[in-house]
Amino acid sequence: MIAQRIDLPQGTLDLLILRTLALGPQHGWAISERVQQMSSDVLRIQQGSLYPALHRLERRGLIKAQWGTSENNRRAKFYELSKKGRQQLEVETDAWQKLTAAVAQVLGTA
Amino acid sequence: MFSDFLFRLRYLLRSSAVESELDEELRFHLERQVEKHLQEGLTQEEAMRQTRLEFGGLDHVKEACRESRGTAFLERLTRLVDGSGVPCRVSGIPPMPYMTFHQTAGEGERTYKARREYFYTQTIRRGLFVQPFHHWYIAHRHTDADLDKALWAIGESLELTAVKFPI
Numbered sequence: 001m002i003a004q005r006i007d008l009p010q011g012t013l014d015l016l017i018l019r020t021l022a023l024g025p026q027h028g029w030a031i032s033e034r035v036q037q038m039s040s041d042v043l044r045i046q047q048g049s050l051y052p053a054l055h056r057l058e059r060r061g062l063i064k065a066q067w068g069t070s071e072n073n074r075r076a077k078f079y080e081l082s083k084k085g086r087q088q089l090e091v092e093t094d095a096w097q098k099l100t101a102a103v104a105q106v107l108g109t110a
Numbered sequence: 111m112f113s114d115f116l117f118r119l120r121y122l123l124r125s126s127a128v129e130s131e132l133d134e135e136l137r138f139h140l141e142r143q144v145e146k147h148l149q150e151g152l153t154q155e156e157a158m159r160q161t162r163l164e165f166g167g168l169d170h171v172k173e174a175c176r177e178s179r180g181t182a183f184l185e186r187l188t189r190l191v192d193g194s195g196v197p198c199r200v201s202g203i204p205p206m207p208y209m210t211f212h213q214t215a216g217e218g219e220r221t222y223k224a225r226r227e228y229f230y231t232q233t234i235r236r237g238l239f240v241q242p243f244h245h246w247y248i249a250h251r252h253t254d255a256d257l258d259k260a261l262w263a264i265g266e267s268l269e270l271t272a273v274k275f276p277i
Contacts, residue, residue, distance in 0.1 A: 028135060029142040047143070048166035051136065052174035059180060067131075070138070072145075077135045 008045050013053050015096060016043075018081060018089040021063060025080035027070060028054060054079055062088050132175055140165060180204055183248060183257050190261065194268035196229070197222075197277060206245040214277060225275040232267035240264075
């Protein structure tokens with residue numbers, strides 16, 4: 001049975017991108033696939049929305065981009081976490097965990 | 111802040127290359143997604159349709175990428191000015207646009223200065239003060255709504271200037 005898909009909550013896409021890139025450099029399509037897989041296909045991302053987020057993160061210096069060769073031997077733009085991005089990931093992961101714990105507590109499910 | 115500056119500077123120096131890189135990056139994604147659907151057993155037509163649905167509007171995505179790069183204001187300002195019929199041009203870098211008015215052939219210095227003064231008076235009347243003889247500065251504090259309002263004020267002021275000082 002396919003799990004019901006949930007639209008990504010506002011503001012969490014950046015966090016998911018940073019987390020995905022913590023596993024190693026990836027191009028945009030692979031990031032989208034990885035997020036889908038890691039969430040067991042529960043999270044639904046409009047794939048196009050990934051690219052403005054990637055460009056914004058690059059502009060903020062949280063990720064770096066460079067062109068390389070993809071798994072199917074084509075030219076692709078790969079992104080990787082910068083040092084600043086790794087620090088930001090830690091901060092945002094911590095904030096997210098605190099938020100979800102607090103919400104769960106309010107809902108009485110903690 | 112430094113990475114932001116470098117990012118925008120790279121755009122200034124390589125704006126057409128940055129645009130074609132964006133096209134190439136998005137094309138790679140779309141082709142890869144179509145391949146995935148073909149491997150899942152969809153027909154070419156179904157795979158392309160499904161990919162378009164999953165991706166969203168391409169033009170919208172491209173515009174959002176330009177917004178993300180922080181270069182949209184300069185691009186939109188340039189389009190406004192180039193299409194206005196007012197003899198002026200835009201230069202500068204994305205966070206520091208610069209607008210220069212020209213003296214056209216056969217027109218006196220007084221007319222060209224009056225045109226420039228009229229334009230800047232109209233922007234002030236619309237709540238926008240931009241430096242006539244200096245770069246403008248876009249700060250992190252400026253919101254998208256601020257920038258939209260500035261472009262609206264510039265657009266209207268250019269229209270009025272074109273009517274009052276026809277070439």
